Amino acid sequence: MGIRERKAREKERRRQQIIVAAKRVFSQKGFNKATMEDIADEAELSPGTLYLYFKNKEELYASLSLRILQYLGIRMEHVHRDAEPGPEEKLEALIEAMYDVYDFDPLTIINMFHLQSSETLRNLSPELMSQIKDLSKQSINDMARIFEEGIEAGIFIKVHPIALADIFWSLFSGVILWESSKKVINQKKDYIKETLESAFEVFSRGIRISIED
Amino acid sequence: MGIRERKAREKERRRQQIIVAAKRVFSQKGFNKATMEDIADEAELSPGTLYLYFKNKEELYASLSLRILQYLGIRMEHVHRDAEPGPEEKLEALIEAMYDVYDFDPLTIINMFHLQSSETLRNLSPELMSQIKDLSKQSINDMARIFEEGIEAGIFIKVHPIALADIFWSLFSGVILWESSKKVINQKKDYIKETLESAFEVFSRGIRISIED
């Protein structure tokens, strides 16, 4: 069983090796301009080998997102488990988590939003699709729980918690995409972090009930 | 001269005919899966004809966005010219405008955000690129002016107006993309309008200075 285990570990390592290469190449060239050969070169493997680990190009692409979503899921759990009780504190922890998620892998997270917003989505295998779906839903639900607590506590405005979570997530992805595409257009430094900060502030203020409300 | 005019009109009509077809096809299949032949078929023209009106596939794609951006620009002007004076009123008018922009052409607006967030952008002709850039910048500036007025009036929080405009725009596009991709995943009706409404409410509340601030 030790041997079988090691095999499994090696297989997983190889998988990661490919994912890392893919991440780099996709980030640099985008989904369509990146070729499987590019990725194989970057991974120092042959094209054929990629297909031993991923069914096709689209699945490989989507797999990148899975890692982020998994990380997001873990962070969401932490927020609930570790953060101080109280919706305000949890919201803050949530925001912190989002920065970490972005930092965890900025290139891939942009990729993920591209995926989200792309025809590619339509061609994924059902299994991968449902994995993504489940992970997304799980994280959105985790976020929603925070908002729900706040609403029940009378601190947050009465908007459907899931809707708030969607808005929060939309804001996060919207800012990242828009700021990074501004960068493509203007060739200047991106202001993702700074804009995210302001955006979260606006959001936090926006859902909080002030005294006079 | 009457004849020349008619020719010009016909040429413009043909252009529109292609644009309409392209819009439909791109919306259905996305940029990469859509072929020029698909579009030609939809427009009931031959592939070659498309190239009499658009330099290549990418320019055709980008042209769709241009129309939206132009409409957005017009609406932004109206907001400044026609809306009741006062930042509050203008913000409301701005939000109204955004709904109209979305309604003007929902499919294309989703497309535009895909374009924005895609490698495609890198291959556009410089002219088209700069047109898009200018139009975007113009509209963002128009939005920023509203926020600036509000800040000066002491009604809105002191965040750089351009940043607020970016956030507003990011929120708008983020919601549309996320909701429409949720639809792909869940096959359910999309909640774009409803979510936008809540999002704008959160945003409006978020930038307003309440008494105790």
Next chain:
Amino acid sequence: MGIRERKAREKERRRQQIIVAAKRVFSQKGFNKATMEDIADEAELSPGTLYLYFKNKEELYASLSLRILQYLGIRMEHVHRDAEPGPEEKLEALIEAMYDVYDFDPLTIINMFHLQSSETLRNLSPELMSQIKDLSKQSINDMARIFEEGIEAGIFIKVHPIALADIFWSLFSGVILWESSKKVINQKKDYIKETLESAFEVFSRGIRISIED
């Protein structure tokens, strides 16, 4: 009949206008890279019009050569009619004529040799083909007559006169092609005239019977 004549003249003029444009464009871009639209633009006509005067692109191309061949034919006649009697003198006149032919239209003459040496030849209409054939043959025969006289006079070596004409013509075209392709390779000035001069000298010496032969 005056009117009909004028029409015919105008038609011919238009034809020449096209030929002049074609010459320029073909010389610049070569047969395949040159498009009918290029030529139409250069002639300040519409593409459709070209087809009123020439059956297709290949015929237009070949027509350029006809002008040269006609000029060559005329010069050959002159040589026989005007040159001092005696093969030596006629050979000299022939060589002079070749320079003139080259000067008459250097670009087109290179074109003609390209035509000669090209698949294009295979696709010409039978009529044009036979025109070219006749003109070529006529000129070759005229040249051959000079050599024949020289042989009969015991001045030139006993090689079949037609063969000598072919060799003469081959030398002429070979030098022009080789020198002009060297120019493409080396970007230097071409040495066509200088090389032609030496070539003709070698040829003349080569066919002359010296005393000891």
Next chain:
Amino acid sequence: MGIRERKAREKERRRQQIIVAAKRVFSQKGFNKATMEDIADEAELSPGTLYLYFKNKEELYASLSLRILQYLGIRMEHVHRDAEPGPEEKLEALIEAMYDVYDFDPLTIINMFHLQSSETLRNLSPELMSQIKDLSKQSINDMARIFEEGIEAGIFIKVHPIALADIFWSLFSGVILWESSKKVINQKKDYIKETLESAFEVFSRGIRISIED
């Protein structure tokens, strides 16, 4: 190591297989009418495979010439190394070599002259271009050395040796092109060999200094 060697040999064999097919197709249809698919069919390979061995159509075309030029180069060396000393003997050896070059691959040699005299030349990759250039120059230089020796020995006329080499080469290619295009026109047997023979005789006589000179 044995395995790597075999792979290399197989790769080279495959290359040759393509070259042979290309030669046949190009000779039959000419550069422009020949399609990559034609060649792939002839080679019993798929179109994509051609691109594993040649960057594009033009490079494939040019590669054919390279082989001839290489052979020419080898023969030129032999002439210098093996031929009896003395310019006369070397000139004879040179002429022998030219026949062999022609026989080595008549179809391709005609192709090469087409290439030489064609717009195609302008689009070659710089590397291939410089290879062709170098090989050509080398052979021309080798020829020139023969003439130089003859001039120094007082046997050949005082014309710049490089010019004589150019003339010699022009005569060779001119005869081949003209005779083969006459064949297209007349559908008769070609007289390339016979005409070459006479041409070389004329040339040899032409550069030799006779007693009375």
Next chain:
DNA sequence: CATGAATGAGGCTTCATTCAT
């Protein structure tokens, strides 16, 4: 006669994927 917009066949090339070794 002239126009020039439209055609549509067809070429080159790329690249995801397969499969014999």
Next chain:
DNA sequence: AATGAATGAAGCCTCATTCAT
């Protein structure tokens, strides 16, 4: 399991030619 050569489908685009005006 890994390779990497081969595949071949399919896409974009060009451009000679036609034809209604």
